[in-house]
Amino acid sequence: MFTGIIEETGTIQQIRYAAASALLTVACKKVLEDTKIGDSVAVNGICLTVVATTGTTFTADVMAETLAKTALQQLGNGSIVNLERAMAAGGRFGGHMVSGHIDGVGTILKAKENDIAVIYTIGADQEILDGIVKKGSVALDGISLTVVDSTEKDFSVSLIPHTRDATNFKKKNNGDLVNVETDVIGKYVKKYLKTSDAREKSTEITMDFLGAKGFF
Secondary structure: OEOOOOOEEEEEEEEEEOOOOEEEEEEOOHHHOOOOOOOEEEEOOEEEEEEEEOOOEEEEEEOHHHHHHOOHHHOOOOOEEEEEEOOOOOOOOOOOOEOOOOOEEEEEEEEEEEOOEEEEEEEOOHHHHOOOOOOOEEEEOOEEEEEEEEOOOEEEEEEOHHHHHHOHHHHOOOOOEEEEEEOHHHHHHHHHHHHHHHHHHHOOOOHHHHHHOOOO
């Protein structure tokens, strides 16, 4: 589990692609302080397992599902990525509950300055937008953010100067892709409501139901 509070940005040193997977090596500093093989690190919001470390890098496997569902494929050697270690028990919960399981990708449509902040409008598929709630939480490239507004086609978030400077958003441009993780609690509520609705409909007493059960 993560919080969406980025600890530092790292630099992709190498991506080695196989037939349907990849091996990702990231150069960084702070995240390496107590990271060991088997630990989880969120890279642009993607929960990855560390398989090797050096004094200046860590390496993680990336499976086919992750490559297919995230914006990782648009990155290359030298790309800047957001990093966060898994939350320690007793640590400060400064953001929101972030699982590191990406729902899909969004596209930066525009960025507009609003006093000290910059408001980013993100276009996304309907499946993602269904999990976006105004004033709710969303993680973009692993950053815990509050939804400013949402429409049927997009949603917007606001970044203060510190967040932009401390993350990869300082390098983002219109048209860039971002990993989107909607609120995990909202996902469970959505699933429950769909299941409950389907269950109620399946037990509804109709003429077809009575006929199928042999009542006439």
